[in-house]
Amino acid sequence: MTGKIEAPFVFGVRVEGDTFTDRHEETDRLKANFTYGVNTILISPRRMGKTSLVEHVCSLIDTTDIRIAHIDAFGCRSEHDFVNAFATAVVRATSSKWEEWMENTKTFLSRFVPKISFGQDPLNDFSLSFEYNPANNTTEEVLQLPELIARTKGYRIVVCIDEFQQIGEFADSLTFQKKLRSVWQLQSNVSYCLYGSKKHMMERMFQSKSYPFYRFGDLFYLGKIGEDDWVQYIQQRFRATGKDIPAELAQVICRTTDRYSSYVQQLAWLVWLRTNQTTTGDDVQYAIDRLLDACEPLFIQQTEDLSAYQLNFLHALANGISTGFTQAAVLKEYRLGTAANVTRLKKSLTEKDLITTDAPRQLVISDPILKMWLKRRLWREP
Numbered sequence: 001m002t003g004k005i006e007a008p009f010v011f012g013v014r015v016e017g018d019t020f021t022d023r024h025e026e027t028d029r030l031k032a033n034f035t036y037g038v039n040t041i042l043i044s045p046r047r048m049g050k051t052s053l054v055e056h057v058c059s060l061i062d063t064t065d066i067r068i069a070h071i072d073a074f075g076c077r078s079e080h081d082f083v084n085a086f087a088t089a090v091v092r093a094t095s096s097k098w099e100e101w102m103e104n105t106k107t108f109l110s111r112f113v114p115k116i117s118f119g120q121d122p123l124n125d126f127s128l129s130f131e132y133n134p135a136n137n138t139t140e141e142v143l144q145l146p147e148l149i150a151r152t153k154g155y156r157i158v159v160c161i162d163e164f165q166q167i168g169e170f171a172d173s174l175t176f177q178k179k180l181r182s183v184w185q186l187q188s189n190v191s192y193c194l195y196g197s198k199k200h201m202m203e204r205m206f207q208s209k210s211y212p213f214y215r216f217g218d219l220f221y222l223g224k225i226g227e228d229d230w231v232q233y234i235q236q237r238f239r240a241t242g243k244d245i246p247a248e249l250a251q252v253i254c255r256t257t258d259r260y261s262s263y264v265q266q267l268a269w270l271v272w273l274r275t276n277q278t279t280t281g282d283d284v285q286y287a288i289d290r291l292l293d294a295c296e297p298l299f300i301q302q303t304e305d306l307s308a309y310q311l312n313f314l315h316a317l318a319n320g321i322s323t324g325f326t327q328a329a330v331l332k333e334y335r336l337g338t339a340a341n342v343t344r345l346k347k348s349l350t351e352k353d354l355i356t357t358d359a360p361r362q363l364v365i366s367d368p369i370l371k372m373w374l375k376r377r378l379w380r381e382p
């Protein structure tokens, strides 16, 4: 055999190539935004496929007229961190060679102190970062950087920022957001793609009139991949590895996971492992149990600090109650306390992203597998 063995299903990391499926409409929309310089805001729960989609679109842009900078704001704890990451990403995206990098740094960031570390091949393999000194540089100067480079070099730049909601956690965040928006909205050669998983935070930043990023660009929710697409994908991946799964059982995978991308792939993987030749219903049930095992440590962590009231509220939701929480019978049956308490519970669980309002405006538990775990393993229900 030649080549490396490819896993039939991939989860937990961004997917590309054969393991990236569907998303045709979203791909076209995002690609057009990148090409024509439209700012984009992309929201979805974690592990639905934002990073994979953005990377996929980037890989389709094959013109030197557009450069793409990537920043992951997840690790940024302050304005200072963010500005460093921003400068580093922009210079990286606009310099393909070491010499160019030096030149860009001298021309555009002369007052920055670069930190360089070399790998095995010093000419091509190096990593760089900037130490920006707030005494010498203003944040605005750094934020202008992509526009300055883009104009000078005659191309456009798209800046992609993952886990953007992290900015909302910085000290004095609103002032910083105002600063970002006021600089960015005047840039004509640079556009931004801002995406994040904390739905609640992202919505507040982009959909509240009193927030600086209100109406910043084309906002869309990354939806679920359709059941037919998933079934086709799952069956095809089984076939490619000499196994077989009936369509009905591929559907069970989709319905159990409520089509959450990462869970679909993870459960399909567990089913595939268990399958001898042709998948049986028992194989799927076995795999579901293994999925719960795999998720258990995280679910324990997510729920161990919840109050009894909060768990009771989740219990009501898990049993399909989505409105009328303050009715006396519901308050009593699920031991939710007072009507005022219900309001507090909704707020605190929303802030933890444990519950969310889905499309038909119903309150639900955000994570379908967490819901299943609570029912089966915490409450011992079927």
Ligand SMILES: Nc1ncnc2c1ncn2[C@@H]1O[C@H](COP(=O)(O)OP(=O)(O)O)[C@@H](O)[C@H]1O
Pocket (backbone or CB within 6 Å): 010, 011, 012, 013, 014, 015, 019, 020, 021, 022, 023, 044, 045, 046, 047, 048, 049, 050, 051, 052, 053, 197, 261, 262, 263, 265, 266
């Ligand atoms: N287009 C896709 N096709 C197939 N699987 C996908 C797709 N997008 C996401 N996934 C699955 O979801 C997982 C998480 O994707 P990722 O892009 O990291 O999501 P996010 O950035 O929204 O957290 C991937 O590892 C993969 O299992």
Ligand SMILES: [Mg+2]
Pocket (backbone or CB within 6 Å): 047, 050, 051, 052, 162
């Ligand atoms: Mg991501």
